[in-house]
Each structure stands twice: as structure tokens, then as C-alpha cells.
Amino acid sequence: MTLDTVKHAAETPEAEQPWAELGLKQDEYARIREILDRRPTGAELAMYSVMWSEHCSYKSSKVHLKQFGEKVPENDAMLVGIGENAGVVDVGQGYAVTFKVESHNHPSYIEPYQGAATGVGGIVRDILAMGARPVAVVDPLRFGAADHPDTKRVLPGVVAGIGGYGNCLGLPNIGGEVVFDACYQGNPLVNAGCIGVMKHEDIHLAKASGAGNKVILYGARTGGDGIGGVSVLASETFDATKPTKRPAVQVGDPFQEKLLIECTLEVFKEQLVAGIQDLGGAGLSCATSELASAGSGGMRVELDTVPLRDSSLSPEEILMSESQERMCAIVEPDKVDRFLEICEKWDVIATVIGEVTDGTRLEIFWHGEQIVDVPPRSVAHEGPTYHRPYARPDWQDALQADDANQLARPTTPEELRAQILQVVASPNQASKAWITDQYDRFVQGNTVLAQPEDSGMVRIDEETNLGVALATDGNGRFAKLDPYAGAQLALAEAYRNVAATGAKPLAVSDCLNFGSPEDPAVMWQFAEATRGLADACQTLGTPVTGGNVSLYNQTGEVAIHPTPVVAVLGVIDDVNRRTPVAFAQEGQLIYLLGDTAEELGGSAWSQVVHEHLGGLPPKVDLERERLLAEILISASRDGMADAAHDLSDGGLIQALVESCLRGGNGARLVVPEGVDPFVFLFSESAGRAVVSVPRSEELRFTDMCGARGLPATRIGVVDGDAIDVQGQFSIALDELRTAHEATIPGLIG
Amino acid sequence: MTARVGVVTFPGTLDDRDTQRAVRVAGAEAVPLWHRDKDLKQVDAVVLPGGFSYGDYLRAGAISRFSPVMESVIAQAKDGLPVLGICNGFQVLTETHLLPGAMLRNESLHFVCREQKLRVENADTAWTTDYTAGQEISVPLKNIDGRYVADARTLDMLEAEGRVAFRYLDVNPNGSLRDIAGITNEAGNVVGLMPHPEHAVEPLIGTGRTDGLGFFTSILKKLVNA
Numbered sequence: 001m002t003l004d005t006v007k008h009a010a011e012t013p014e015a016e017q018p019w020a021e022l023g024l025k026q027d028e029y030a031r032i033r034e035i036l037d038r039r040p041t042g043a044e045l046a047m048y049s050v051m052w053s054e055h056c057s058y059k060s061s062k063v064h065l066k067q068f069g070e071k072v073p074e075n076d077a078m079l080v081g082i083g084e085n086a087g088v089v090d091v092g093q094g095y096a097v098t099f100k101v102e103s104h105n106h107p108s109y110i111e112p113y114q115g116a117a118t119g120v121g122g123i124v125r126d127i128l129a130m131g132a133r134p135v136a137v138v139d140p141l142r143f144g145a146a147d148h149p150d151t152k153r154v155l156p157g158v159v160a161g162i163g164g165y166g167n168c169l170g171l172p173n174i175g176g177e178v179v180f181d182a183c184y185q186g187n188p189l190v191n192a193g194c195i196g197v198m199k200h201e202d203i204h205l206a207k208a209s210g211a212g213n214k215v216i217l218y219g220a221r222t223g224g225d226g227i228g229g230v231s232v233l234a235s236e237t238f239d240a241t242k243p244t245k246r247p248a249v250q251v252g253d254p255f256q257e258k259l260l261i262e263c264t265l266e267v268f269k270e271q272l273v274a275g276i277q278d279l280g281g282a283g284l285s286c287a288t289s290e291l292a293s294a295g296s297g298g299m300r301v302e303l304d305t306v307p308l309r310d311s312s313l314s315p316e317e318i319l320m321s322e323s324q325e326r327m328c329a330i331v332e333p334d335k336v337d338r339f340l341e342i343c344e345k346w347d348v349i350a351t352v353i354g355e356v357t358d359g360t361r362l363e364i365f366w367h368g369e370q371i372v373d374v375p376p377r378s379v380a381h382e383g384p385t386y387h388r389p390y391a392r393p394d395w396q397d398a399l400q401a402d403d404a405n406q407l408a409r410p411t412t413p414e415e416l417r418a419q420i421l422q423v424v425a426s427p428n429q430a431s432k433a434w435i436t437d438q439y440d441r442f443v444q445g446n447t448v449l450a451q452p453e454d455s456g457m458v459r460i461d462e463e464t465n466l467g468v469a470l471a472t473d474g475n476g477r478f479a480k481l482d483p484y485a486g487a488q489l490a491l492a493e494a495y496r497n498v499a500a501t502g503a504k505p506l507a508v509s510d511c512l513n514f515g516s517p518e519d520p521a522v523m524w525q526f527a528e529a530t531r532g533l534a535d536a537c538q539t540l541g542t543p544v545t546g547g548n549v550s551l552y553n554q555t556g557e558v559a560i561h562p563t564p565v566v567a568v569l570g571v572i573d574d575v576n577r578r579t580p581v582a583f584a585q586e587g588q589l590i591y592l593l594g595d596t597a598e599e600l601g602g603s604a605w606s607q608v609v610h611e612h613l614g615g616l617p618p619k620v621d622l623e624r625e626r627l628l629a630e631i632l633i634s635a636s637r638d639g640m641a642d643a644a645h646d647l648s649d650g651g652l653i654q655a656l657v658e659s660c661l662r663g664g665n666g667a668r669l670v671v672p673e674g675v676d677p678f679v680f681l682f683s684e685s686a687g688r689a690v691v692s693v694p695r696s697e698e699l700r701f702t703d704m705c706g707a708r709g710l711p712a713t714r715i716g717v718v719d720g721d722a723i724d725v726q727g728q729f730s731i732a733l734d735e736l737r738t739a740h741e742a743t744i745p746g747l748i749g
Numbered sequence: 750m751t752a753r754v755g756v757v758t759f760p761g762t763l764d765d766r767d768t769q770r771a772v773r774v775a776g777a778e779a780v781p782l783w784h785r786d787k788d789l790k791q792v793d794a795v796v797l798p799g800g801f802s803y804g805d806y807l808r809a810g811a812i813s814r815f816s817p818v819m820e821s822v823i824a825q826a827k828d829g830l831p832v833l834g835i836c837n838g839f840q841v842l843t844e845t846h847l848l849p850g851a852m853l854r855n856e857s858l859h860f861v862c863r864e865q866k867l868r869v870e871n872a873d874t875a876w877t878t879d880y881t882a883g884q885e886i887s888v889p890l891k892n893i894d895g896r897y898v899a900d901a902r903t904l905d906m907l908e909a910e911g912r913v914a915f916r917y918l919d920v921n922p923n924g925s926l927r928d929i930a931g932i933t934n935e936a937g938n939v940v941g942l943m944p945h946p947e948h949a950v951e952p953l954i955g956t957g958r959t960d961g962l963g964f965f966t967s968i969l970k971k972l973v974n975a
Contacts, residue, residue, distance in 0.1 A: 160860075163859075164860070167801075167860055167891070168801045169763075170763030170800065254801075254804070255804030255806070256804075437862050438861065440891045441862055442889040442891060443799075443891070443948075444766065445766070445947065445948055445951075447954060448954060
């Protein structure tokens with residue numbers, strides 16, 4: 001095959017090109033020809049096709065994502081916002097924290113182990129590329145029905161992949177979620193988040209400036225894995241009639257990534273880096289075009305200098321390869337030797353592949369012949385924008401009218417008791433220790449809290465005990481009932497979870513998992529969810545600093561529940577003040593904070609007992625969330641509460657069971673006068689938490705709640721070895737523990 | 750004066766910084782040692798920390814044993830240098846034959862991370878004098894290749910000579926023979942175990958217990974009093 005050079009392309013305008021096979025639409029191909037004023041070369045076509053894919057260009061979502069920038073709240077903490085590899089926030093004492101959540105959904109369905117593993121690898125490199133040492137990871141996961149045979153294939157593979165990769169990197173896994181729902185059967189959601197810490201002055205950005213500076217590719221050799229992964233995998237609905245896509249999933253090498261982390265931190269420390277970008281989706285196409293686009297000049301790359309695992313790769317394949325564990329750095333010429341020396345120390349292959357020019361084009365050569373000559377912005381930042389049609393689906397009204405509050409409720413204390421055991425043992429409410437015990441939560445020696453705590457928390461300064469907390473939450477059932485409210489409830493829950501541990505919520509990252517944007521109903525869900533999230537972030541003062549959109553999560557015509565997953569980052573001045581969920585002290589008083597209404601729409605109870613999804617989700621009251629958070633933080637700081645647990649899916653009873661089991665103590669409870677015991681225990685009203693208060697602090701605590709106007713109801717005392725609801729029922733902790741802990745191992749183990 | 754405790758970093762070592770911290774918390778000086786460097790910098794003791802050295806793709810610890818730093822560690826350990834191998838470090842010590850036996854994949858075939866109760870069976874080694882024989886401690890455990898195996902004769906010998914230093918209590922997390930969590934060499938200067946004492950040296954962090962600190966205070970006392 002002859003090389004398709006720029007010259008050749010100009011001479012052969014009529015040559016047939018496989019733009020459709022590469023996922024481009026006809027008008028997109030026409031636009032590329034217009035930009036270049038000729039047909040693209042094969043290499044250029046490869047670059048545009050991956051960079052203009054949904055995954056890289058956000059072409060369907062960006063008109064909605066704009067709101068996160070437009071509605072950005074006043075927040076002094078924001079140092080770097082949307083658009084970089086990850087957002088950065090100030091957490092005080094000169095520290096900056098970067099964090100982000102991403103999806104690796106489609107690859108994880110095809111090849112669960114590698115899909116999940118490389119998802120961890122990718123998010124860690126994003127964080128690293130900001131100049132930060134990664135300090136913790138979290139994994140929000142969603143699978144099909146727990147008892148479906150394919151879940152037995154997908155879940156263990158995903159969990160082993162996350163563990164196999166993350167454990168080898170030495171990053172504590174401190175949080176996340178595991179949710180089962182039949183809607184994720186063919187589209188599991190494998191989201192991965194990472195937190196990194198640096199000093200303010202160490203922030204690095206992805207841009208290539210300074211003519212003459214060298215472009216260094218370092219890390220793993222480039223191979224044939226993941227080619228077309230971006231355009232083919234992330235932007236296409238699964239279809240049984242097409243051939244298997246296994247080869248398009250990348251294969252990870254965590255050992256190489258560990259070396260890359262240490263090597264990169266060392267070159268940062270010696271200030272050898274002028275700009276940096278990790279290689280993720282779209283590989284070199286993405287890294288070179290984004291670096292050049294964000295910089296001041298052009299870039300010239302000698303593609304044949306790229307170290308290969310497979311010498312038969314074509315230039316197009318090299319540009320598209322998504323081989324893992326690679327980074328691209330811009331380095332001043334006099335620092336190149338030292339840079340290469342550090343790479344050699346860590347046994348990391350590093351190669352100068354090009355340089356920054358004073359031109360305006362990204363130019364790529366193959367053995368001296370030019371195969372790419374493009375304006376980098378047109379590849380990286382000026383991809384197509386779609387205003388996809390969206391419309392509220394016609395079934396939405398009927399869904400909301402199917403009121404869960406009308407479902408048959410338990411009529412006797414015995415029935416209530418039985419349903420509690422049923423809910424606590426259901427896959428979504430059951431203990432996830434079988435999964436999370438396959439992740440190392442201790443490494444690095446800074447883990448203060450890890451799952452199943454309300455948020456993960458790590459110390460970032462050993463002298464001052466400054467720490468950060470991260471919680472991720474999402475509830476696809478709520479979002480299905482009302483995507484606007486559902487997105488806000490996800491934020492509210494994560495915000496509450498961070499505050500429950502004593503940390504002050506600062507900023508947000510999101511992973512927006514939806515079906516096909518070509519379906520107006522899905523697009524409406526997306527538009528509503530982003531609008532809801534942006535509005536709520538503005539009200540709560542927590543800006544969205546970055547995130548990820550995953551579309552086409554559907555099989556045939558059936559989309560997943562709209563599932564915005566929201567991560568909230570918080571800061572705590574002294575980790576010694578953190579509040580765990582465990583009721584560890586007998587005799588302490590249990591207070592319920594917030595108001596309980598009759599809200600069962602989308603609840604765990606309605607799912608487990610009635611297999612029902614309908615009605616409206618719980619009402620959102622963001623001012624109440626903010627007040628609750630302030631109270632929880634004050635209680636933590638001033639030692640007024642020894643335990644706190646947010647109330648969410650499963651309601652009060654779920655929170656009490658978890659706090660009791662974790663502390664090894666029971667609780668004696670009284671249902672407040674005039675309240676229906678069933679609603680009291682199972683309603684999922686937002687803006688609530690339970691706390692355990694030492695008797696010596698009771699007055700101070702209730703005074704504080706009273707003065708600030710937060711309802712605080714004393715509902716019982718930590719005592720005994722059962723959960724005993726006066727006049728209703730008693731369940732021994734042992735029975736609860738068995739119910740709670742046996743389910744997942746029984747189904748999956 | 751204080752003791753200088755070397756902490757080796759292989760490529761893929763993960764718990765080196767944690768171990769250095771544990772050494773400092775105990776009051777000793779932590780000295781980083783690099784896998785390519787034969788020079789042990791005249792340290793008084795060496796810890797081989799946990800991780801996945803060289804990726805552990807071949808067999809845990811199988812490549813590390815051939816690294817330059819290990820040449821010196823092996824030679825000096827035979828002359829009495831105190832050496833503690835934690836997790837991957839224990840695997841390296843068995844590969845070098847400084848300690849007998851070998852580590853296989855956990856019986857469950859899964860990585861396991863948990864708080865693990867142990868009984869200190871031998872409180873006379875260089876690393877355990879701050880414990881009492883029979884003392885029960887709880888420290889984190891996290892491994893995938895943690896199933897200790899050896900032939901019956903070796904196991905009998907270890908038992909007879911009091912060289913089983915730690916045994917798992919309540920739960921045997923990986924299927925180790927005779928619940929063995931850690932062992933010592935005949936002289937008591939080389940100790941290896943799968944659980945992670947370096948993750949249990951500060952209240953609040955990790956399990957919130959400090960049961961692992963005794964390893965590091967034991968060696969400090971031994972070296973300072975020597």
C-alpha cells in the first residue's frame with residue numbers, strides 16, 4: 001500500500017475514503033474537506049474520526065454541559081475548571097486537590113477485567129497529568145440484576161480488574177457504590193474516580209508552548225490494542241449482529257503505570273515539564289492535537305520514532321492506538337537530558353518524537369514524508385456541535401402517576417419486621433464487603449475512612465492533619481421518575497455524605513451515564529439532568545470542575561435509567577474530628593435530623609417488596625441540605641456527635657442497621673407520636689441524617705439545631721444487641737448481620 | 750543515637766513510604782534504599798516492604814531476589830543483619846531462601862483486604878520483642894498471593910523450633926498451611942509475614958489501631974541497646 005501523504009491527497013481528490021466505517025457522518029466528512037481544502041489523508045481521517053467521536057468531542061452533550069460554566073457559583077476554591085484533564089480546587093495550607101470521575105462502561109461489558117482495569121488507569125493518568133500525586137480511587141459500579149447469569153460474568157471480572165490494577169498502583173480504594181438493576185443488564189456502568197494532591201505551584205496544564213521545546217512520548221510502547229476503541233466502542237450501541245469487538249478493548253499493565261506515576265512525579269519535582277498530557281481515548285491523535293491546540297504555536301511530530309510493540313502498525317493505527325500507560329510531555333531543550341535520565345532510572349522508555357514550532361499547524365511525518373497537516377484546533381476543540389432534538393417522553397406522565405405511596409404496606413408489626421429483613425438483605429441494600437474487600441484500602445497509610453463509611457477520607461498532611469473526603473452517589477430510579485430532581489438528589493446525597501463525615505463540601509465532578517442521544521426521550525433526560533445539576537450546584541455553591549459523559553448506554557431500543565453519578569469533594573481541617581457511621585458507644589442518644597414525609601417513589605422498599613418503579617422521587621430542598629450539612633460539620637468539629645449516617649436508599653431503617661452492625665451495638669427506638677412506623681422507617685425523604693450524641697453533649701447539640709432551625713428528633717438510644725422498635729418488633733443484630741452480609745457472596749461468590 | 754532502618758524500593762513497591770513513616774513513628778531513622786544499588790548505606794536493619802515488585806508477573810518476588818540490592822541484603826542477613834519482609838517482602842525472602850516455604854495464590858483466588866487478627870507466637874525475634882508470646886494483635890492484611898505452603902517436614906521443623914512467628918486467628922484469609930502468617934529464620938534476625946504492621950502504627954489511620962508499631966519499636970530497642 002502506498003503511503004497516503006498530504007501531497008498524494010491533494011493530487012487524488014476523488015479517492016474513496018472509509019469515513020463511514022470510521023464513524024463519521026457525511027456532513028462531518030464534508031466539513032473536514034472544507035477545513036483542509038482537500039481530502040484528508042488516511043492519517044488525518046483517522047485523527048478527525050476519533051477526535052470528533054461522541055466520546056472525545058462531546059458533540060451531543062456540549063450544548064447542555066455549557067451550563068456548568070454559565071451557572072458557576074461563587075467559589076474561591078476553584079483553581080482550574082472544566083476543560084483541563086481534571087479540575088483543581090484549593091483546600092487550604094497551600095494544597096490543591098484535583099479529582100474527577102470517568103466512565104469505562106462499554107469496554108467493561110465486552111471485556112470486564114481489562115475494561116475496568118484500564119478505566120482505573122485512565123483516570124489516574126488524568127489526575128497525574130495535572131501535576132498531582134494520586135492519593136485515592138473510588139469506583140461507582142452498576143450491574144444488571146444480581147441474580148442474572150451474565151452478572152456473574154461481568155461483576156467478578158470488573159471487580160478483579162479494578163483490584164488487579166488499582167491494588168498494583170498502590171492507591172487506596174476508599175469509596176464508590178455498587179448498584180444492581182435490570183436496566184444495566186447489557187450496559188453495566190463502570191465509573192472510576194481519582195483524587196490527587198499537589199501544592200498550588202505544582203499545577204500543570206496540557207499545552208504545548210515555546211517554539212523549539214521537545215515533545216517527549218514516554219511510558220509503554222505503542223501497540224495495536226484499543227485501535228478504534230473510541231469511535232467504535234464509546235459511540236455505538238451494542239448490536240448482536242456485528243462481529244465481536246474484543247480486540248478494540250485496551251489491555252492494561254499496572255506495573256508500567258506505577259513506574260509512570262513515580263517517574264512523572266519526579267520530573268515534576270525537578271520542574272522539567274512545560275506541558276503534559278496523558279494518552280487516553282484517541283491516543284496520540286488526542287494528545288498531540290490537544291497539546292498543540294491549547295498552546296501558542298504548532299507542532300511537528302516524526303511518527304516513525306514512536307516505539308512500537310508491533311512493527312507492522314501503520315501510521316494511522318499508531319495515531320489511533322489506545323495502548324495504555326503512555327504520557328506526552330513538552331520539555332525545554334536544555335532539560336531533555338535530565339528528563340530522559342529520570343525515565344531511565346524508572347525503566348520507562350522515553351523518546352523525543354517532535355517539537356513545538358512557531359507555526360500554526362500540527363504536522364506529522366512518516367519517514368520524512370508528511371502525512372498530517374491540520375490546524376490543531378479543528379481537530380481538538382472545534383469538532384461538530386449537535387443540537388439534538390429532545391422531548392419529554394409520552395410515558396413520563398403515566399410513570400409519575402403510578403404512585404408508589406399507594407402500594408400495599410405492611411399491616412402488622414410482624415409484616416413490617418419481615419419486610420425490613422427482606423430489604424436489608426436485598427442485593428442493593430446488602431453489604432458490599434465481598435466486593436470492596438478485594439480492594440486495598442490501606443495502602444499509603446493515610447486512609448481515615450473507607451467504604452462502607454459515608455465518604456472516603458484521606459489525610460493529606462501528616463503534620464497538620466488536613467484531609468479530604470470524597471463521596472459518589474447516583475440514583476437512576478429517581479432520575480427515571482424525574483431527571484431534573486434525580487440529578488439534584490444525586491448531588492444532595494453526595495454532599496450530605498461528605499458533610500456526615502465532618503468535611504466541608506467544596507466542589508463537584510460528574511459522570512453522566514445515559515442512553516442514545518439520538519433518542520429524543522433520552523436527550524430530554526440528559527437536558528433535564530444537566531439543568532438540574534447545574535442549578536443545584538449553583539445553589540449549594542459547589543462548582544462542577546469537570547467530569548465525563550457516557551452516551552449510547554443502551555441495548556437496542558432500551559436505554560438504561562438516566563444515571564448521573566455525582567462526586568462531591570470535601571475538606572476537613574483535622575481528620576481527628578472525622579465522624580464515622582458506627583454506633584460505637586452504648587448509651588448514646590440517637591437523633592433523627594430533618595423532616596420525614598411520605599415519600600416512597602423510587603424507594604428501595606418499592607423495588608424490593610413490590611418490584612415497582614413509579615410516582616415521584618423525594619422532594620429536593622437544597623437550603624435544607626445546606627443547613628443539615630452545616631449542623632453535621634459543626635457537630636463533628638465540636639465533638640457533639642460520635643457517629644453520623646446519611647439517610648438515603650432504604651431510609652432510616654437501612655441507616656440504623658448499618659450504624660448498629662458497624663458499631664456492634666443495638667438500638668432501642670421509639671416511633672415519634674403520630675408517625676406511621678412504616679413511613680418512619682422506609683420513607684426516603686432527602687435532607688436527613690441520624691447521629692449518635694453523647695449524653696453530655698445533648699443539650700448543646702439540640703440547642704444548636706434549635707437555634708438554626710433544623711428539626712432534630714430524639715428517636716432512641718444505642719443499647720443492647722438488637723434493633724428494638726418499641727411496640728413494634730425486635731430484630732437481633734446477629735439475624736440482621738446474616739441477612740445483610742450473606743446476600744452478595746451467595747449470589748456472586 | 751537512633752537506629753537507621755533501610756527501606757528498599759523495587760520498581761512496583763507500594764508500601765515503601767508507609768514503611769518509612771512507620772520507622773519514623775517508632776523513633777528510628779528511615780533510609781531509602783534503591784533496588785539497583787548494592788550499597789546498603791550502613792543501615793542497622795532492612796525492611797522489604799509490600800507491593801508488586803517488577804509487577805510480580807512471573808511469580809511474586811521471583812525477579813526481585815536477583816536485584817543488586819538483594820545481593821547485599823542476603824549476604825548481610827546471613828551475618829545477622831535484621832531483615833523484615835512484609836507481604837511482597839516476605840515473598841522475596843522465601844524466593845531468596847532466607848526463609849523456607851513459598852507463597853501461592855489465595856485459596857479464594859481473590860485479592861483480600863481485611864483487618865486480621867494474629868497471635869504472636871514468637872516474641873524473641875529481632876522484630877517482636879515488644880510483644881509477648883501469645884499476644885493477640887490486629888493489623889491490616891491485603892494480598893492475592895498469600896497462601897503460605899511448605900512440605901510437612903519443613904512445617905514440623907518450624908513448629909518444633911518455634912519459628913512460626915505469627916498465626917492467623919479467627920479466619921485463615923488465604924488458606925495458609927497451619928494458619929501460618931509469618932515465620933522467622935533460625936537466628937531470629939530475618940522475619941517475614943503477610944499482614945501489614947506498617948499500616949497499623951497511628952490511631953485513626955487505617956484500622957485505627959497501633960498494634961503494628963511493636964515491630965518497629967522492637968527493632969529500635971534492639972539496635973539502640975546493642
